[in-house]
Amino acid sequence: MAKVEVVMPQMGESITTGTITKWHKGPGDIIELDAILFEISTDKVESEIPSPIHGKIVELLYPEGATVDVGKPIAIIEDDVNAEVSAPAAKAAPAAAKAAAPASVPKEQVTAPSPEGGMTAENKGATAAMAPAEAQEEEETGFRFYTPLVKAMAKEAGIPLSELKNIKGTGAAGRVNKSDLEAYVATRGKGGAAPSAAAGKAAPAKTPAPGGVAQTRASGERVEIIPMDNMRKAIAKNMVLSKQTSPHVNSIDEIDMTSLVKAREKMKHDYKKREGINLTYSHFVLYAIVQALKDHPMVNCSLEGDNIVIKKDIHLGCAVAVPGNGLVVPVIKHAQDLNLTGLARQLDILANKARTKKLTMDDLTGGTYTFTNNGSFGTLIATPVILQPQVGIFCTGVIKKRVMVMEDDSMAIRHMMYGTHTYDHRIIDGELGSKFLASVKHHLENMNPLDLI
Numbered sequence: 001m002a003k004v005e006v007v008m009p010q011m012g013e014s015i016t017t018g019t020i021t022k023w024h025k026g027p028g029d030i031i032e033l034d035a036i037l038f039e040i041s042t043d044k045v046e047s048e049i050p051s052p053i054h055g056k057i058v059e060l061l062y063p064e065g066a067t068v069d070v071g072k073p074i075a076i077i078e079d080d081v082n083a084e085v086s087a088p089a090a091k092a093a094p095a096a097a098k099a100a101a102p103a104s105v106p107k108e109q110v111t112a113p114s115p116e117g118g119m120t121a122e123n124k125g126a127t128a129a130m131a132p133a134e135a136q137e138e139e140e141t142g143f144r145f146y147t148p149l150v151k152a153m154a155k156e157a158g159i160p161l162s163e164l165k166n167i168k169g170t171g172a173a174g175r176v177n178k179s180d181l182e183a184y185v186a187t188r189g190k191g192g193a194a195p196s197a198a199a200g201k202a203a204p205a206k207t208p209a210p211g212g213v214a215q216t217r218a219s220g221e222r223v224e225i226i227p228m229d230n231m232r233k234a235i236a237k238n239m240v241l242s243k244q245t246s247p248h249v250n251s252i253d254e255i256d257m258t259s260l261v262k263a264r265e266k267m268k269h270d271y272k273k274r275e276g277i278n279l280t281y282s283h284f285v286l287y288a289i290v291q292a293l294k295d296h297p298m299v300n301c302s303l304e305g306d307n308i309v310i311k312k313d314i315h316l317g318c319a320v321a322v323p324g325n326g327l328v329v330p331v332i333k334h335a336q337d338l339n340l341t342g343l344a345r346q347l348d349i350l351a352n353k354a355r356t357k358k359l360t361m362d363d364l365t366g367g368t369y370t371f372t373n374n375g376s377f378g379t380l381i382a383t384p385v386i387l388q389p390q391v392g393i394f395c396t397g398v399i400k401k402r403v404m405v406m407e408d409d410s411m412a413i414r415h416m417m418y419g420t421h422t423y424d425h426r427i428i429d430g431e432l433g434s435k436f437l438a439s440v441k442h443h444l445e446n447m448n449p450l451d452l453i
Contacts (some may be wrong), residue, residue, distance in 0.1 A: 010071070134358065159188075245388055280344075283347065286347065295436075296435060313333075330351075376397050392424065
């Protein structure tokens with residue numbers, strides 16, 4: 001019989017912390033080997049983490065919302081499922097708690113494994129137990145305990161602790177949880193009654209908004225405050241960094257997709273039956289981008305100091321929208337070796353992994369060029385932001401029927417789409433950037449899908 005310490009896993013070489021977004025089990029629950037124990041969020045990926053053993057959960061050392069260093073214990077699991085388990089009492093004296101701790105039971109430290117594809121998360125939620133150090137702080141100071149998430153939300157909303165402690169909590173032991181604070185902020189923002197202890201006091205000074213921009217909300221203004229999650233913070237940070245790093249230039253052209261529209265309509269049903277995936281216009285665009293990168297290898301590069309590093313392999317990033325969580329950019333590795341169906345299969349696999357939070361760090365790293373499809377949302381034209389350290393990104397708009405003047409001066413209804421090539425002007429001048437766009441256009445307009453599938 002042994003107790004195993006589950007520690008915060010490292011999701012990548014540059015990742016030093018992880019935020020616990022959800023516990024799927026609580027103290028006293030039995031958990032199977034490889035069943036989902038908790039969910040974490042880093043600045044690069046959100047993942048579901050399985051249990052390293054089959055056993056009974058003794059203690060959860062951190063609550064949901066806590067950010068923990070990699071390698072630090074976050075839970076204790078007893079491999080004896082019949083062992084008695086009781087959550088640590090919040091009011092127990094520190095000395096008594098130490099005396100009651102068994103000294104003869106060995107503890108093993110196990111890093112929670114990285115998520116494996118195909119696992120299904122259990123839906124059972126759990127309330128995280130308060131860590132012993134936090135319980136001691138609460139007992140000694142006489143203050144209420146608040147999770148890091150609640151504290152961060154309160155700070156963002158400009159709510160001081162003197163006001164926070166008057167909010168009635170519905171969590172364990174009457175603690176204020178995320179829902180309690182959100183409900184309070186909504187009422188407070190609408191001019192609702194504040195707690196009696198705060199009545200008559202001057203409104204707290206407004207805290208600076210993220211990014212150093214001063215808040216400009218008027219007194220009594222109706223607002224809703226939504227704290228950014230880790231993914232949104234990472235997106236914000238990376239987009240600002242990219243704009244500060246690269247002088248962005250956009251070349252835009254219209255592409256006649258009529259031949260591809262007609263070909264796809266004829267073959268999409270048979271393709272679905274044969275391959276098991278839907279044939280989309282994105283697959284044709286991906287193939288055209290790969291051919292254009294072969295035609296213009298300088299676009300498939302990065303800048304390291306004063307050196308231009310041309311990549312011999314094409315690792316094509318594809319932006320995938322994740323409902324409620326912004327977007328991620330998984331990477332199709334060695335795209336130059338894949339035909340159109342190969343690209344379609346890889347994109348389908350990565351998109352499904354993104355939507356089910358099964359992406360690994362390898363899926364998200366190493367991209368040399370990126371494609372994003374704003375047309376799927378009905379957008380006509382967009383000018384995207386380069387994903388560093390790449391030097392270009394291609395964006396497609398919605399395909400629309402338009403009356404076009406043909407070369408012989410006749411008019412015809414054609415299926416037209418705008419394509420945008422956004423590139424880093426430090427490396428790519430207007431000539432190369434425009435030639436690359438023309439190459440993508442040429443391949444799309446002259447492509448014969450029957451020869452490619």
